[in-house]
Amino acid sequence: MxxxxxxxxxxxxxxxxxxxxxxxxxxxxxxxxxxxxxxxxxxxxxxxxxxxxxxxxxxxxxxxxxxxxxxxxxxxxxxxxxxxxxxxxxxxxxxxxxxxxxxxxxxxxxxxxxxxxxxxxxxxxxxxxxxxxxxxxxxxxxxxxxxxxxxxxxxxxxxxxxxxxxxxxxxxxxxxxxxxxxxxxxxxxxxxxxxxxxxxxxxxxxxxxxxxxxxxxxxxxxxxxxxxxxxxxxxxxxxxxxxxxxxxxxxxxxxxxxxxxxxxxxxxxxxxxxxGNGSNSDTKIVLVGSGEQKLSVTTNTVHIGKMSSSDMITRAVMRDSSSAIINGITKIEKGSTGANGQQTEKVLMLSPSARGDANPILLIDEDDVKAGHAASVGQVNPEQVHYMMSRGIAREEAHRLITFGFLAPVVSEIPVEAIQTALQNLIERKLGQ
Structure with a gap:
């Protein structure tokens, strides 16, 4: 066909x-x-x-x-x-x-x-x-x-x-x-x-x-x-x-x-x-994968103007057998002197069957610039769980608090409090809590 x-x-x-x-x-x-x-x-x-x-x-x-x-x-x-x-x-x-x-x-x-x-x-x-x-x-x-x-x-x-x-x-x-x-x-x-x-x-x-x-x-x-x-x-x-x-x-x-x-x-x-010269962008993305879900998430900034600035942050939580490909692409064109492009991708996996690939990419055609990236993929830190349990917090609640703390830097950026609450409710639903 x-x-x-x-x-x-x-x-x-x-x-x-x-x-x-x-x-x-x-x-x-x-x-x-x-x-x-x-x-x-x-x-x-x-x-x-x-x-x-x-x-x-x-x-x-x-x-x-x-x-x-x-x-x-x-x-x-x-x-x-x-x-x-x-x-x-x-x-x-x-x-x-x-x-x-x-x-x-x-x-x-x-x-x-x-x-x-x-x-x-x-x-x-x-x-x-x-x-x-x-x-x-x-x-x-x-x-x-x-x-x-x-x-x-x-x-x-x-x-x-x-x-x-x-x-x-x-x-x-x-x-x-x-x-x-x-x-x-x-x-x-x-x-x-x-x-x-x-x-x-x-x-x-x-x-x-x-x-x-x-x-x-x-x-x-x-x-x-x-x-x-x-x-x-x-x-x-x-x-x-x-x-x-x-x-x-x-x-x-x-x-x-x-x-x-x-x-x-x-x-x-x-x-x-x-x-434009002196132009700016800030991109924050949070996602939760569940079930057999497959996700492809790309954040991309193209620097053309001089003294332009960008920051990109993606935080993903993957559970069950879900998978995500997370790409961060910072492109600094020739002539964009003084540009500053930063990006961070972090993936937290709650299941041994979950998968998260974080791919930071810098494409730089100009010398007089600043650019940086950070990426991490891992599971919940057992030492953090043990520390919280030693203070009377149940294991399930410890996992919940650590996960919400991981996502909080993005959730807190939602400009309306009621919508922050709605997003938190959706996160809890996706996490099965």
Missing amino acids: TEQAILPIDLASVTELSKVKGEPEWMTTLRSEATELARSLELPKLEKTRVDRWDVHAYGSYKSSAAIASISELPESVQSFVTNDNVVIQRNSDAVYTNLSEELAAQGVIFTDLGYALQSHGELVRKHFMTVVRKDENQLTALHAALWSGGVFLYVPKNVNVSIPLQALFLSEDHDARFVPHVLIVAEDNSSVTYVDHLLSTASATGAKLTHNGIVEVVVGAGATVNVASVHGLNENVTDLSYRRATVAQDATVNFVVGDMSDGNGMSDTTAILN
């Missing part, structure tokens, strides 16, 4: 849905071009991971859900992840609730679902959509460009500082419904904003397979600061494929915090491209 034959995509249905939704002609054309590209491009080649053996083509069909008036209409199990204010909520294939305070709207801030933004802010979306992550990079990016639905558009004008975190919830309740959200964040010069999202699934784990193919694009203007926090808690029948990428201008900063608590196979690529 050819790869073309198994692709979940049809040019006629893609263009017809685009027209039915009233999308502008340029988006219909983009979807059509991406459809053709998907037939010729290959899946990404991941380090020591055969993504072609995963369920990466289970996209289902587009299914919209009825609008809701408040979060009280959501399942109780997910209501604690968001508030009624300054939030976008998507159920299955499309948004059902959006809210932005009048104060922020008066300052020119746009925070809405991407489908609506196409109608109301079409040229602004067109300027940036699929420019940070290109549709022709591989088969996954082409499929995303062709099939995306829902998502978020966040725009912050020049010199506007948003002090309240803006939130989004992407909820999959039906594994037969397409789940391909696109997040586009644009922060103009000297602005600042914090964006937090959750991806959750409530569908039965015994049901159909589903592919989540999500992209987050972040455009950070000169002197701006953007904080992006994302927590994933998708069930074992969902293959989680995520690209997060930011372009960072002069004296600007992007900070990523990611909590990967999904139960299915997953691939993520979180990249900061430091184009």
